Amino acid sequence: MKSNLRRLFMLNVPKLRFGEFSGEWENSELNNLIEISSKKFNPKTNNENMKCIELEHISQGTGELLGFTYSNKQESTKNIFKKNQVLFGKLRPYLKKYSLVNFDGVCSSEIWVLDGKKVVNNYLFQLVQTYKFNQIANISSGSKMPRADWKYMSEIPFFIPQKLEQQKIATFLTAVDKKIEQQTKKKTLLEAYKKGVMQKIFSQEIRFKGDDGGEYEDWVEKKLEEIFKIGSGKDYKHLSSGNIPVYGTGGYMTSVNEYLYDGESVCIGRKGTIDKPRYIVGKFWTVDTLFYTHSFNQSIPKFVYLIFQRINWKKYNEASGVPSLSKSTIESIKINLPSLEEQIKIANFLSSIDQKIEQASKQIEASKAFKKGLLQQMFV
Structure with missing residues (x-):
């Protein structure tokens, strides 16, 4: 299967490309393009208190960082990362946990800290989201606790553009990511608004009135x-x-x-x-x-x-x-x-919010599908 994957990915230009660029992309094994940082942090001997990212702090398939803990609460040895490095969860790689960090810190030893050698890191962040990267990451070792096999992955050839084109691709895809982030935030705000309004409605802090302006009966x-x-x-x-x-x-x-x-x-x-x-x-x-x-x-x-x-x-x-x-x-x-009439008013009002939430969800899914298509066509 590994040899079949190597043959499958032997294309040298993307289907979708910015007009100012031409020529074939460079073919190089992954090991020549990126490296895994080996710097370690032992919380038992190092008293410095640093932000610590565990696998549960990284969202699946979005690149979003959900939070962090601190190294003084840890006992096991961690990997050290620096701002703008790329994290990729090697344990159960099918979960697609990756992040481009914007601060210095430490992370679980089950997370690779990646740095670009021939690629810029914001391009690398997009690269780890591609179908090809995830396919080879899932040729893993172990069954109950599968882990991505860097020894195998490092030998797989990838085609990459020059850094100017890398940066153009990364900037464009980052803009798409920001749009998805904005849409997700809008949905989250709508859901929070609905939750707050429901709390006030059911505590009867907010009461609806009839079409004639009259008050409804007590609940x-x-x-x-x-x-x-x-x-x-x-x-x-x-x-x-x-x-x-x-x-x-x-x-x-x-x-x-x-x-x-x-x-x-x-x-x-x-x-x-x-x-x-x-x-x-x-x-x-x-x-x-x-x-x-x-x-x-x-x-x-x-x-x-x-x-x-x-x-x-x-x-x-x-x-x-x-x-x-x-x-x-x-x-x-x-x-x-409440009375039937007030129930109808309440249900209609909250249904209108649900419709906006549903519309926001559809916009997010459409944007994610658009991003997925771009990753398939802008990378080789």
Whole structure:
């Protein structure tokens, strides 16, 4: 397989290129292009307190640094890194953990500290995101704890442009990264706004008014059994293939030719994942680990979905092993319920925020797909 990969990547010009550049790219083994820093930090003998990055501090597939700890809290030997070096998680390389750091510090010994020899580091940061780099990184040693094999990787040939072209590519792709970062921040702010507004709505700090400006009735305490009924999921394996979706606690599973319920419903896990409610509209089937709601009374499904999002379901877990809920436990939960008219106002208002969040999510996915395409076409 290793020899096949070598033959697969023997192209010498990218499909997409800036117009001012021409000519073939240089062919060189990875070992000649980049190097792994071997500088070590022993927290037992070095009293300097430095920022420390562990694998859990690096986001999967985004290059985002989620945080850090400090070296005085560590016991094991760490790798030293400097500002503008590239980090790449060698343990379980399929997780795609990489970062271009903007400060000096130390990191886990399971993270490579990479420096460019014939490539500039901001270009190197983009290079480690390419399909080719990740393919060879995943030709790893070990099964339970796979690690990228630098001895193998270092011998793989890569084609690279001159540094001026490297810098142009890196600058362009960095701009795309910043756009994705801005879109992600926008989504995060919208989600935080929704969470804050929901808190004020359900604490009744914010109240809606009728179209005539009049106030709605006071909220009343109800048990969930008073506002809907709970249906149990069933096995679907006797059914034929079709276009009716089947859902479990993990989401969509398959499609069959019959439905268990047709209409609006809010589902919640009976066993397994019990804290991820799902709002469904139309014909569907649920398996026996997923409850669905129906026969709504003095309530609308979208508002029930909002209620379900606010309930701490793990608090009602009835099992010591796999988390579980029973119908009786769900039915006995008490909530405060506004009038139907106010429920509709609340649901419509929060749905408008959800639509903006969904739109932001689509923009992020589109930008990520665009970036992925660029990586495929701008690198060899």
